[in-house]
Structures are given as structure tokens and as C-alpha cells.
Amino acid sequence: MTDIQAPAVRTNQTDPAVAAPAQIKMTARDVNVFYGANHAIKDVSIDVDMENVTAFIGPSGCGKSTFLRTLNRMNDTISIAKVTGDITLDGEDIYSSDMDVVQLRARVGMVFQKPNPFPKSIYENVAYGPRIHGLAPARRDMDQIVESALRRAGLWEEVKDRLSDSGTALSGGQQQRLCIARAIAVDPEVILMDEPCSALDPIATAKIEELIHALRGKYAIVIVTHNMQQAARVSQKTAFFHLGHLVEYGETSEIFTNPRQERTKDYITGRYG
Amino acid sequence: MNSFALLFLVLGLGLIGWLTGRARAGRLIRAAPKRSHSRPGQHAAYVAMWTALPALLFLTVWSAISPALVRDAVLETPAAASLPSFGFQRDSILGEARMLADNPEAGAFNEEARAIAPVYGAAERRYSWIGSAATILLAFAGFAFAYSRVTPTFRARTRVERTVMLVLLIASLIAILTTLSIFVSLLIESARFFAVVPITDFLFGTHWSPQVISSTDPGESLGAVPLFWGTFFIGAVIAMIVAIPFGLMSAIYLTQYAAPRVRRWMKPILEVLAGVPTVVYGYFAALTVAPAIRDFAVMLGFQYASSESALAAGLVMGVMIIPFVSSMADDSIAAVPTAMRDGSFAMGATRSETIRRVLIPASLPGVVAGMLLAVSRAIGETMIVVMAASGAATITLNPFESATTVTKQIVDLLTGEAEFDSPKTLAAFALGLTLFVITFLLNIVALRVVKKYREAYE
Numbered sequence A: 001m002t003d004i005q006a007p008a009v010r011t012n013q014t015d016p017a018v019a020a021p022a023q024i025k026m027t028a029r030d031v032n033v034f035y036g037a038n039h040a041i042k043d044v045s046i047d048v049d050m051e052n053v054t055a056f057i058g059p060s061g062c063g064k065s066t067f068l069r070t071l072n073r074m075n076d077t078i079s080i081a082k083v084t085g086d087i088t089l090d091g092e093d094i095y096s097s098d099m100d101v102v103q104l105r106a107r108v109g110m111v112f113q114k115p116n117p118f119p120k121s122i123y124e125n126v127a128y129g130p131r132i133h134g135l136a137p138a139r140r141d142m143d144q145i146v147e148s149a150l151r152r153a154g155l156w157e158e159v160k161d162r163l164s165d166s167g168t169a170l171s172g173g174q175q176q177r178l179c180i181a182r183a184i185a186v187d188p189e190v191i192l193m194d195e196p197c198s199a200l201d202p203i204a205t206a207k208i209e210e211l212i213h214a215l216r217g218k219y220a221i222v223i224v225t226h227n228m229q230q231a232a233r234v235s236q237k238t239a240f241f242h243l244g245h246l247v248e249y250g251e252t253s254e255i256f257t258n259p260r261q262e263r264t265k266d267y268i269t270g271r272y273g
Numbered sequence B: 001m002n003s004f005a006l007l008f009l010v011l012g013l014g015l016i017g018w019l020t021g022r023a024r025a026g027r028l029i030r031a032a033p034k035r036s037h038s039r040p041g042q043h044a045a046y047v048a049m050w051t052a053l054p055a056l057l058f059l060t061v062w063s064a065i066s067p068a069l070v071r072d073a074v075l076e077t078p079a080a081a082s083l084p085s086f087g088f089q090r091d092s093i094l095g096e097a098r099m100l101a102d103n104p105e106a107g108a109f110n111e112e113a114r115a116i117a118p119v120y121g122a123a124e125r126r127y128s129w130i131g132s133a134a135t136i137l138l139a140f141a142g143f144a145f146a147y148s149r150v151t152p153t154f155r156a157r158t159r160v161e162r163t164v165m166l167v168l169l170i171a172s173l174i175a176i177l178t179t180l181s182i183f184v185s186l187l188i189e190s191a192r193f194f195a196v197v198p199i200t201d202f203l204f205g206t207h208w209s210p211q212v213i214s215s216t217d218p219g220e221s222l223g224a225v226p227l228f229w230g231t232f233f234i235g236a237v238i239a240m241i242v243a244i245p246f247g248l249m250s251a252i253y254l255t256q257y258a259a260p261r262v263r264r265w266m267k268p269i270l271e272v273l274a275g276v277p278t279v280v281y282g283y284f285a286a287l288t289v290a291p292a293i294r295d296f297a298v299m300l301g302f303q304y305a306s307s308e309s310a311l312a313a314g315l316v317m318g319v320m321i322i323p324f325v326s327s328m329a330d331d332s333i334a335a336v337p338t339a340m341r342d343g344s345f346a347m348g349a350t351r352s353e354t355i356r357r358v359l360i361p362a363s364l365p366g367v368v369a370g371m372l373l374a375v376s377r378a379i380g381e382t383m384i385v386v387m388a389a390s391g392a393a394t395i396t397l398n399p400f401e402s403a404t405t406v407t408k409q410i411v412d413l414l415t416g417e418a419e420f421d422s423p424k425t426l427a428a429f430a431l432g433l434t435l436f437v438i439t440f441l442l443n444i445v446a447l448r449v450v451k452k453y454r455e456a457y458e
């Protein structure tokens, strides 16, 4: 992890178990999501901190992915999905007509459950976002962006000699880090991760978790996970969802050692879910 | 006995084989001390198969070859000695005789036919009797063989399994064998053609006028290059200029933009278009498009614009192929995982950027394969060019001029009155062979591309 740049290193030194004083990056108020008649998210209000990693946990089908996708308006791509309520990024309403979805998604990046590199070279995968958003006018700038994104994703040493190989030829864990590099390359403010390790083996998972630690503070990070230990390891704040409701939200250490709600306790102790 | 009655008889015998086989197996198994390998039903199926299948196989083969046997038998009788000794005329007399033998009331052109009809009838009856007897005999022989093998230790189950596989295999081979035999017959006829006309004259000659074939140098007026050019120009250039962009765009619209409701009614309509008989497109081309294009050409200053332009045929053919290209492209775009699309959206790409930068590159091999298949369909298309293109074999780049295609010429060559072994008719087979080989190669390439691309996503 020697490649990590200064800002990341700074926060890396903080204790991963302790939440930093909150500087709110995104807020959601009374958010509801409907898939046709299916009411998937019910009156959820939450603040996402800049300095902390926020974990979403909860049983399958409770709406974690759905809620995560409202934060960068990925639900717009599902024709039957309808979102109500207010969500802001730095105080700006992201569902207002002034907000350009293209800009929003450049600021709020996303990493998916299954690694989904494009069938292009490693270089082109990382360069995809900067190219679309016109971030690198010259080839030299692009080279630099690609290198720094790959470095921050901890992938540079492994791929620097084969940047022109296809991104799909990497291992699953490398592909996932490539997708993270791809998201980082446009220099977002928030990164949303939907079960980023569920398709990976323990070693690749450890690499990604390490990476999340390193990225903490530089980006606001929200991660959906099914793995309690993972939530405890990587996050400082945890939100527990159940049947579309946000049941409990607080410091990870609190949620895991001293949950206030009965339902949270039952879930964490593995009584259901 | 006619084939139908025979068929039912054999099936009936098969049923009897099944029942008796089952009964015997049941009896033996009950009496056997050890557990037997197969259940009575499997023994029964084994006996039934041996009873029916060889007999049916024989019946099929016999139905195919007996007409020829009858004909040869008739020709050997003294009554046939007075027939013309060769070709077309003799065949027509024999054909009539056969008709008369089946139905004495029918009218006949040739008196000879009436004379040999009884002989023909007798021969037919004789061969029919031989066939029936042999079929029934085979059924009984098969039955006896299988019945005698039914014992508690006999592995009927395995045998039945193997036979089922064999039957399925034969069924799937039929299409392949048919194609193969078409190819062989084309090859044989073409070989006769190339015995008269040098293959280089045919493949590289630029002069095509089969109406006047010199007897000393038939190759001189049978150079097929103008036809190849016309086929390529109409089918692979003009038609594709229409079909590829429109097909692609409609596929992109349908997969990426159309609301589910729109897609639900638009896709079937496109598919129905693919089923419109080509003759309908043909008269649309001949009656509507061609005159309009001629008027347009005249307006542009082409004095002698033909009403049978390459453009008319090519345009309509292109429209005909649109659904084909669109549905192939649709499939391969839809096969690109949604995760890839979402990945691009999540980077902030717009829909059209996603289509251009991710979907099209990812689906390109499939789209290209679709285009190759479309080309192979277009160059094999006949009806539109028969109706809308002329017979003038010219090599031209001017789409307003008339052009002709391989398929159109095949039709012309075979519909005239000519003997079946003149260079003119044989040329049709050589053209057919060329077309067959080209479309065959196109299809192989297309399928290989598709296969490679499928592997990439698994």
C-alpha cells in the first residue's frame, strides 16, 4: 500500500474503528421508492458522512441496493422505478431539474456486485470516464490519470506492463479493483459499492477491504454488505434496513455491541436474515 | 398393396410384437430366480423396434427405388422396343403410360403410351407385390429374432436406449444428407458443363449472352463475371446500404430506447415483415419503385434510364432484409450483459455514449455475423430480381442502369425450351453451384464469428 497518495495516507492513520467527527456529504429525507406497486423503500432518512465509511446491512430483499441506487439516480435506468423524497449532495437536490445526471454520476461513482469491466483494454477501461467527461485533453494527461487511478486502486504494480490487455482477462479480484480504479478515475466525491466482495475469494476480499481503508477520507464511501464481519471491519457507521425501513443507524461499534432495536439485535446475532 | 396399408400393417405387427414380447418377458422374469436386468416394458419395446424398424426402413428405400425398377423393367419388354431410344420424348411417353396404368380414363397424347400402359401396370403390380412381401417378411424375421432373445439376463434396456439414439441421429442426418445430395447433383451437372465450357471462360469471361451460343466456342458467350458483378452490386452493395443502417438503428431503438409497450408491438411487426412472401416485394419493386426511380433518373438527366434498374431491385431487397439484420443485431445487443450497460451509465455516460462506446463494440461480432448472413440471403434472393431487374448482363457502377443476377439468370436459363443437356441449361447448374459455394462460405464464416463471440461471455 505504499502507492497511496498523501490525503489517503492521512486518514489511513486514523483508527478504523472510530468514527470521525461528521461532515455531512449526502442527506436523504423521507425517501420512498416504488417498483410499480411494490413499495421497496419506506420513508428512509439518513446522512452520509464525508470522513466515514457507511455500511448498509440487512436481510436479502430489504432494499439496500435500491436505496444505494437512489444516491446516484441509477434507478432512472429502471423504467418502473419511482423515487420520492429529497436527496442532496453538498446541499444540492440531486433530483431537481437543474441537476444533470451525467454530472451527478461523475461525482457519485458506483462499483457493482459482480465485476463488470468493459470488453476493452485495461487502459481504456480506466480512461472511459475521463474520456466521456473530457477530463484529459492530451494523451499525456490521460496516461497520468490512468496511472494514478490504478495506483490508488492498488492495481498498478500488477498491470503496469500489460495495460493493453483486455480488462476481462484479469482475475475476479483484479477486475473488481479495475472497476474501482475506473470509478476513481473521474475523481468522484462519493463512491457507492454494492456488495463489492461477494463474488471474490477471501484474499481478494482482504485486498478490497484494505483498499477501502486507504480510500477513506478521500471519498465518502457507502458499502452494501451481507457479511457482518466485513461491515464491522471496514465501516465506522452502519445502517440496518429491514423490509424497506431504515431500522437503526449509528456508529458501527454501537450497532454491533449495543443495538437499540430488537430487530437489529436479532439480525446481528444471526437469529434471522 | 399400397404403401399406406403396408405402413399400418407393419405398425400393427410392431404392436403385436410389443404385446407378445411383454408377455414373454413377464413370464420369464417371474420364473427367474435372480433379479433381471430389464423390465418387461423394455423387452417389449425391444421386440417392437425389431419388428417395425427394419421393415419400415426397407419400405422407405423400396418406395424410393421401385419406380426406377419398374421403368427399367418396362423398357426391357418387347412392347417398349418401338419407343424412341433416348431422352425427353421417351420419358414423356413413359410418364403418360404410368398415368394411364393408374387411371385408364385419363387422356393421352401419344398412342404409344396407350399401348404400353398395360405392360406398365403389370410391372407396377409385380414390384408392388415384391415390395410388400419383402416388407412383411422382414417384419416377421425381426420379430422372431428379437422374440427369441428375450431372456431375464438380456439387456433390452441398453439396446432400446441405443436404438432411440440411432433413430434420433438418422432424423437429424436427413437434412444434412439432403443438402449434401443437392450439392453432389449440382457438382455432377456442373462437371458436365465444365466438360464443354472451360472453367476459366465461365469464371472470368465478361460476356454473357446465353441466347446465342456458338457451337464451336460455347465459352465465349458464357462468361459469368457480369452476373457475379450484378449479384454483388445489387445484393451486397445496394441492398446492404439500405439494410445495414436501418436494421442496426431499428435494433438499437428497440433494445435501448423503446418503451416496453412499443417494443411489444413493434418487434412482432418487424418479424412479420420478414415473413412477407418475396413475390410481394417483387411486384412492389417492379410496379412502384422501378418506375419512380426511372422518372427520378430521367429528371437527373439520364436520357435512356431503364425501368429495370439495379437500384430498384437493390432498394427493395434491402428493405426486405431489414428485419433480418435488425433481429440478428437485436439478439447480439441484448446478449451484452446489463451489468456492462449499468457500468457505463454509472460512469455518467449518456445513452448514446453507452451505445457507441460499449454496446456496439461488445456486440460487433454478432452484428457482423448477422450482416454476413443477410448478404448471403440477399444474393440468393430470386423473386425480386426476376420481377424488377432486367436480363441485360452489364458490368456497371451506375445504379440506374439495368443489371442482372445469378439467380435471375438461372431462372431464365431453365424456363426456356431447351434440352436438358445443352450448355445453356447446364450453365444454370454451374451458376447454382457457384452461388451455393459462396453462400455456404459466408454462412460458415458468420457462424464461426458468432461462436467465438458467444464464448467471450461465458
Ligand SMILES: Nc1ncnc2c1ncn2[C@@H]1O[C@H](COP(=O)(O)OP(=O)(O)OP(=O)(O)O)[C@@H](O)[C@H]1O
Binding pocket: A035, A038, A040, A058, A059, A060, A061, A062, A063, A064, A065, A066, A067, A078
Ligand atoms: N429492477 C427491479 N424491478 C422490480 N423490482 C425490483 C427491482 N430491483 C429490486 N426490486 C424489488 O425491490 C425490493 C428490494 O430489492 P433490493 O435489490 O434493493 O434488495 P437488497 O436489499 O439489495 O437485496 P440483496 O441483499 O438480495 O441484494 C425487492 O422486493 C425486489 O424484489
Ligand SMILES: [Mg+2]
Binding pocket: A064, A065, A066, A194
Ligand atoms: Mg442488493
